[in-house]
Amino acid sequence: MGDSRITKVVIVGGGTAGWMAAAALSRTMDNLSIRLVESDEIGTVGVGEATIPAIRLFNALIGIDENEFIRETRGTFKLGIQFHDWGRIGDTYMHAFGQIGRSLGMLPFQQYWLRGRNEGVAGRLGDYSLNETAGRQNRFARLPQIPNTSLDGIAYAFHFDAALYAAYLRKVSEAAGVERTEGKIASVRRGGESGHVEAVVLEDGTAIEGELFIDCSGFRALLIEEALETGFEDWTHWLPCDRAIAVPSENAGPARPYTQAIAHKAGWQWRIPLQHRTGNGHVFCSDFISEDEATAILLANIEGRPLAEPRTLRFRTGMRKQAWNGNVVALGLASGFLEPLESTSIHLIQNGIAKLLAHFPDRDFDAANIDAYNRRVRFDYERIRDFVILHYHANQRTDAPFWIRCREMGIPETLAQKIALFQSQGQVVREGDELFIEIGWFQVLTGQNIMPGSYHPMADQLTHDELAGFFADIETIVARTASHLPTHEDFIAQHCAAGVPA
Numbered sequence: 001m002g003d004s005r006i007t008k009v010v011i012v013g014g015g016t017a018g019w020m021a022a023a024a025l026s027r028t029m030d031n032l033s034i035r036l037v038e039s040d041e042i043g044t045v046g047v048g049e050a051t052i053p054a055i056r057l058f059n060a061l062i063g064i065d066e067n068e069f070i071r072e073t074r075g076t077f078k079l080g081i082q083f084h085d086w087g088r089i090g091d092t093y094m095h096a097f098g099q100i101g102r103s104l105g106m107l108p109f110q111q112y113w114l115r116g117r118n119e120g121v122a123g124r125l126g127d128y129s130l131n132e133t134a135g136r137q138n139r140f141a142r143l144p145q146i147p148n149t150s151l152d153g154i155a156y157a158f159h160f161d162a163a164l165y166a167a168y169l170r171k172v173s174e175a176a177g178v179e180r181t182e183g184k185i186a187s188v189r190r191g192g193e194s195g196h197v198e199a200v201v202l203e204d205g206t207a208i209e210g211e212l213f214i215d216c217s218g219f220r221a222l223l224i225e226e227a228l229e230t231g232f233e234d235w236t237h238w239l240p241c242d243r244a245i246a247v248p249s250e251n252a253g254p255a256r257p258y259t260q261a262i263a264h265k266a267g268w269q270w271r272i273p274l275q276h277r278t279g280n281g282h283v284f285c286s287d288f289i290s291e292d293e294a295t296a297i298l299l300a301n302i303e304g305r306p307l308a309e310p311r312t313l314r315f316r317t318g319m320r321k322q323a324w325n326g327n328v329v330a331l332g333l334a335s336g337f338l339e340p341l342e343s344t345s346i347h348l349i350q351n352g353i354a355k356l357l358a359h360f361p362d363r364d365f366d367a368a369n370i371d372a373y374n375r376r377v378r379f380d381y382e383r384i385r386d387f388v389i390l391h392y393h394a395n396q397r398t399d400a401p402f403w404i405r406c407r408e409m410g411i412p413e414t415l416a417q418k419i420a421l422f423q424s425q426g427q428v429v430r431e432g433d434e435l436f437i438e439i440g441w442f443q444v445l446t447g448q449n450i451m452p453g454s455y456h457p458m459a460d461q462l463t464h465d466e467l468a469g470f471f472a473d474i475e476t477i478v479a480r481t482a483s484h485l486p487t488h489e490d491f492i493a494q495h496c497a498a499g500v501p502a
């Protein structure tokens, strides 16, 4: 034991992926020397401001104080994503985090809701979600359970400033012993029969040697693609958006505790409220509109004064054929890209790190271990991809060729099966440990006007009056609980406003 253990890890890149990897490895693995190389000249992608609740597990893993983290990243809380104009122009729905209502017997809430809707006793789905009800009133508190009930409380994630997040994680990592080298990598040295990476060589000739290399070099994919030529699986035929225009703006009012995703003629716009500004961006497909038009649409739809010149980001949706190749594991943009519609990229980094920890190699780099990692990462990517495609495909818009194309395009078989099962039975089956839970799919499917033909027959066990009472009780509890929560603004001011000492 111990002979072939990895002792030297080199992380290439100091964006969100690089510093998340550095923080996680340094906080969880003893006897590892970890060096991170980043180039100030190249910089980071600088976007990536919305997350999903699983990030709280990452925070717990690296042992950071949540209020401090929010303060230092000028963050806000996020209860879900509000979608505008996706199914049809004028539609609004929320994909709220957490559960909705409560299950009864063996059946989840949504089966009763389908019956209740038919019988005119169920209101909007969001009326039974504390997250959505609180979000609409700009309220927030940490509340895991609604007191004296069996109803879940608030499930939350964060919005934060991406640059401040990387800086914060750098502080955490360096305190745990991670060493940082600033410099531009000019070449990669490979060796031996295996062709494994032995060192990255900086422009000044310094060679940084390692045993395990984590490629967090962003879209450049310096090791996994430029050096190892692993290959990329392109998904643009399903997710054709290929650019984004991003611009920060002044806050025009209190920060909403949710992200907004507003569909436009050939893509969609995000609004992400932070303590000190709002992040805005327009993701679009360049086959349908020009950059100038995309910029004009964005600037016409931001709420406060722009704080910088709009900038363009180009991307290609898809994933690396293998996220782990030889002694290189790619994380973040180097491993693949799914557009930020459901805020899943930072989660995929976290997920890649968690799986790397679970499959942590020794210097033999056993092929079975690498294959298992790659299979699991692929599964996660593909299932999130399906969920994102659903938003585009399930539309009834007739106003723009982009939306018609998205509706008429072929979709992955795994997604087609999910939609078919839902249409016939009103059911979503979550397979394996795929990320999005049944109620998440349900909110998007019904929010975009896909309604099933029936509901589960067990929902008939309640009489009509019992069913009406069931909905009325939950709605009352949710409304009452939401109305007693502090405003989002007050909660932040009290616990985690930037500039307020701990």
Ligand SMILES: Cc1cc2nc3c(=O)[nH]c(=O)nc-3n(C[C@H](O)[C@H](O)[C@H](O)COP(=O)(O)OP(=O)(O)OC[C@H]3O[C@@H](n4cnc5c(N)ncnc54)[C@H](O)[C@@H]3O)c2cc1C
Pocket (backbone or CB within 6 Å): 012, 013, 014, 015, 016, 017, 018, 037, 038, 039, 040, 042, 043, 044, 045, 046, 047, 048, 049, 050, 051, 162, 183, 184, 185, 186, 216, 217, 218, 219, 220, 222, 244, 246, 281, 313, 315, 331, 332, 333, 334, 340, 343, 344, 345, 346, 347
């Ligand atoms: C438009 C857009 C919006 C997004 N919104 C969200 C969102 O809301 N939520 C979310 O979860 N994710 C979002 N993402 C994804 C998110 O931005 C990334 O997943 C995250 O920032 C991780 O980036 P990264 O660290 O992989 O790459 P980068 O930030 O690009 O970092 C790459 C690093 O590699 C270094 N590097 C590169 N080449 C060299 C070299 N030759 N020598 C030395 N160093 C080098 C760079 O200096 C840098 O430090 C978004 C992405 C885009 C494009």
